[in-house]
Amino acid sequence: MKIIEWIGLAIQAGIGYNLVFPVFLLLIYGLRKAVVSRGAAPDSQPLLDYGIIVTAYEYTAQLPAVVGSLLQLNYDRFHIYVVADKCDISNLHFPADKVALLRPEQVLGSNTRSHFYAIRRFIRPHTHLTIIDSDNLTDPEYLNELNRYFNQGYEAVQGVREAKNLDTTYACLDAARDIYYHFFDGKVLFGAGSSATLAGSGMAFSTGLYEKVLGHLDVTGAGFDKVLQDGIVSRGYRIAFAEKAVVYDEKTTGSDQLVKQRARWINTWFKYFGYGFKILFKGITRFSLNQILFGLVLLRPPLFIFLLLSVFFMLINLLIAPVMSLVWLIGLIVFVLGFYISLKSSPTDSKIYQSLINIPRFMFYQLTALVNAGRANKISVATRQENKTQG
Numbered sequence: 001m002k003i004i005e006w007i008g009l010a011i012q013a014g015i016g017y018n019l020v021f022p023v024f025l026l027l028i029y030g031l032r033k034a035v036v037s038r039g040a041a042p043d044s045q046p047l048l049d050y051g052i053i054v055t056a057y058e059y060t061a062q063l064p065a066v067v068g069s070l071l072q073l074n075y076d077r078f079h080i081y082v083v084a085d086k087c088d089i090s091n092l093h094f095p096a097d098k099v100a101l102l103r104p105e106q107v108l109g110s111n112t113r114s115h116f117y118a119i120r121r122f123i124r125p126h127t128h129l130t131i132i133d134s135d136n137l138t139d140p141e142y143l144n145e146l147n148r149y150f151n152q153g154y155e156a157v158q159g160v161r162e163a164k165n166l167d168t169t170y171a172c173l174d175a176a177r178d179i180y181y182h183f184f185d186g187k188v189l190f191g192a193g194s195s196a197t198l199a200g201s202g203m204a205f206s207t208g209l210y211e212k213v214l215g216h217l218d219v220t221g222a223g224f225d226k227v228l229q230d231g232i233v234s235r236g237y238r239i240a241f242a243e244k245a246v247v248y249d250e251k252t253t254g255s256d257q258l259v260k261q262r263a264r265w266i267n268t269w270f271k272y273f274g275y276g277f278k279i280l281f282k283g284i285t286r287f288s289l290n291q292i293l294f295g296l297v298l299l300r301p302p303l304f305i306f307l308l309l310s311v312f313f314m315l316i317n318l319l320i321a322p323v324m325s326l327v328w329l330i331g332l333i334v335f336v337l338g339f340y341i342s343l344k345s346s347p348t349d350s351k352i353y354q355s356l357i358n359i360p361r362f363m364f365y366q367l368t369a370l371v372n373a374g375r376a377n378k379i380s381v382a383t384r385q386e387n388k389t390q391g
Contacts, residue, residue: 012313012324018306019331021296022184022338028192028293048150050078050143051126051207055114056134057085060092062250067094069137075144079126081118085109112219119207130204135250137164145245146204152240155209156195156232158186159202159245163349170258171251172355173362176343177303178249179352183342185297186241194293195233196241198225201249209237223268230275233294234282255365262369269302270373304366307335 052070056063063082070080080099084092085108094101102121108114115131128150132138139145142159149157160182163175185197203225213231214224232239252258276298283291300306314328343352 012328015301015306015309015313016328016331018300019310019335021300022188022342023334025184025188025192025293026338026341029188032193033191047075047077048128048143048147049124049126050075050146050204051118051122051129052078052080052132053115053118053129054080054082054132054134055085055111056082056087057109058087059134060084060087060089062135063092066132066134066136067099070132071095071098072140073138073143074140078143079123081121083108083114083118085114110218110220111224112214112217115210116215119211126207128204129207129210131201132247133201133249135164136161136201137248139244139246139248142245142247145242149240149242150204150206154240155206155237156239157204157242157245158196158198158239159204159242159247160186161199161202161247161249162347163251164248165251165253166349166351168253169355169358170255170362171253172349172352173358174251174258175349176352176356178251179346179348180303180339180342182243183346184338187243189293189297190239190241192293193289194297195229195237195239195290197294197297198229198239200225202245202247204245205232221268221271222264223272226268226272226275229294230272230279230298233279233291236286236288236290238290258362258365259369259372262366263372266302266366266370266373273299273301302366304363305370307332308363308367310335 054063054066054070063084067080067082070078078098080094082092082094082099082101084101084103087103089101089103092101100118100121100123102118104114104117108117115129119129128146130143130146146157146159161178163171163178166172166175181197181199187196190196209232210228213228213235217227219227229239252261276295278295279291279298280295282288283293283295301309310328310332314325314332317325317328
């Protein structure tokens with residue numbers, strides 16, 4: 001019986017630490033911020049040369065707006081590469097001096113294949129590249145903000161994906177989730193001495209690092225960003241977080257779209273969470289705070305999974321161990337406090353706060369997505385509203 005009890009406690013501890021870990025990171029972040037000064041790079045450093053890669057799969061309706069936004073960047077040294085995979089491009093017309101419109105002869109069906117299709121067709125050897133989704137809009141200062149970190153010596157930078165639309169409850173809740181992750185997995189994690197997690201777009205790299213990490217791999221299916229961040233952090237690099245390098249991202253608007261998107265994301269977590277063990281052990285053996293913290297973050301289940309499990313364990317312990325139930329309640333309160341801090345520390349629209357009352361319904365659809373996660377890769381990889389599910 002003792003062995004069963006210890007196993008039960010170990011399982012509960014493995015779930016419960018996720019409730020308080022963000023606040024623990026916040027404490028490390030606060031301490032480091034008090035003693036570490038991270039100065040800005042000198043303004044006199046030369047402008048870096050960017051290849052901006054935009055990938056589209058099947059649908060092109062939003063590409064004119066995306067490219068139009070990029071052409072408004074307050075920057076001189078860049079060239080845009082639009083990879084229109086399995087697309088009709090007959091109605092697309094862009095200025096040839098700034099935009100290369102590429103349509104692969106064979107269907108690529110993969111983000112990384114599209115990226116390298118563009119890289120092999122760079123009109124000049126760009127020192128850096130940045131990846132933009134086919135529904136993103138960019139802030140005019142996006143590249144200038146990335147430069148602040150590249151000029152400090154970082155070779156990988158993640159920007160912020162702010163909501164482009166808040167027209168439905170699902171879009172607002174999706175935006176709230178993103179704010180939480182950008183704050184804790186971006187700003188706080190990086191500030192605590194680790195690396196920001198990658199978000200699939202709004203991210204940039206030295207071209208050499210990107211080719212070193214993914215050039216020998218053929219990553220298909222969702223989750224190329226998981227493979228990419230593993231390759232970067234495992235090699236000892238840190239991924240910087242540029243909180244003012246903003247791209248505006250299309251948020252999920254309907255329940256059907258939400259289920260399909262989340263099913264693929266959940267499937268991706270189960271497929272790649274094991275990277276967390278590898279990076280964690282590597283960090284322990286190398287005494288690397290960057291890798292230790294990043295490994296712990298990668299092992300964390302999706303929010304709704306560990307929150308529902310936490311409530312389940314709290315209710316079960318009411319019957320068998322009331323003191324443990326109180327511990328779970330305290331952990332849940334700490335998590336809610338951390339979530340609130342993330343919203344208050346970010347520019348959060350009032351619509352997002354008003355949407356929070358619908359979190360139970362949002363979690364129900366994510367449970368539906370969990371049920372569908374096993375067949376997620378059979379779900380169509382392209383939707384008209386959202387092109388992020390392309391692997």
